[in-house]
Amino acid sequence: MKTTQPIYHLKRKAKALSRAEDIPLHQALDRIAKDEGYGRWSLLAAKASETTPAGELFAHLQPGDLLLLGARPGHGKTLMGLQLAVEAMKTGHPGIFFSLEYTRENVEDRFRAIGIDCTQFNHLFEFDGSDAISADYMTEKLASTRRGTLVVIDYLQLLDQKRENPELSAQVRTLKAFARQRGLMMVFIAQIDRSFERTEKSLPDITDIRLPNPLDLKLFDKTCFLNNGKMAFAAAL
Structure with missing residues (x-):
């Protein structure tokens, strides 16, 4: 139906x-x-x-990959991040969700929204909503995480908010090196600039990422953009 x-x-x-x-x-x-x-x-x-693109997208990810996942608010980027975590957990690998915006209750609501009983993955799923989230914080927390773990970071731009943290480009480089060394897949949820809505494009692209401060987007191995139920995936920038 x-x-x-x-x-x-x-x-x-x-x-x-x-x-x-x-x-x-x-x-x-x-x-x-x-x-x-x-x-x-x-x-x-x-x-x-049965027809969700999350499984297809997950199949393109390899240990060590950094995926940039972008969309305007309300177009499913957080749900896609959680669905990717579910895909990893279906294969027996952990899914970890770091968020500077969501609470555990928010995440549980989103799981219910995609028809997932998160208790079935209690031994594999981990949520971390600490205000201290940064590259250094995450690498410390993930120090013993095994190869194949999928890590969702919600979201990229918030890593850049605290002055005491390293600049965003340094944090992403740290996470990239760590992901490669440990064989993790990292999904960075990213905001799309409001100016995209004034264009005639059906989907945002790498030029629409909102960047208050400079960041070399070539650090990401793969990209995925969402808008109005459509998805565009690309490998390597």
């Missing part, structure tokens, strides 16, 4: 319903799912996952 709208639109409707009626997000998601002909959201999400 095909949904009447793309799944990311249905998620937006559920969020609006949750706010408007002051009900938990999972209840709003279930109501939207019933309108689409599914008994609950997890069933709708499971059906949608």
Whole structure:
């Protein structure tokens, strides 16, 4: 059964319903799912996952890769990051989500939104929402992490906010060297500049990344951009 709208639109409707009626997000998601002909959201999400591009994208990642994942707000970049973590965990490898923006509860809500019971991955999934997140912090936390782990960093530009941290380019170089040495896959969620919305492009590209301070984007091995349910993947800049 095909949904009447793309799944990311249905998620937006559920969020609006949750706010408007002051009900938990999972209840709003279930109501939207019933309108689409599914008994609950997890069933709708499971059906949608059969055609999700996350599995295809994950298949392109190799240990040591740095992936730049960019989209405007509300176009699924965080969900894609979590879906990539799920793909890694399905293969028995850990998925670690570092966030300077989300809380653990936010992440659990997002897992429910994609039909995933995060308790099934309790032994593999780790969330870290420390205010101290930086390249040095993450390399210390990941010191004993095994090869094949997928690390999501939410998000790139926030690493650049604290003056006491090294400049962004230095942090990315540190993480790149660490990922190569330890065989980790690192996904950097990135903001897209607002100016993209004034263009006629259907998808953002590397020139649309918002960079308050200089960063050599050639440090990233692969890129993925999302917009309105579309995805563009590229290997090597």
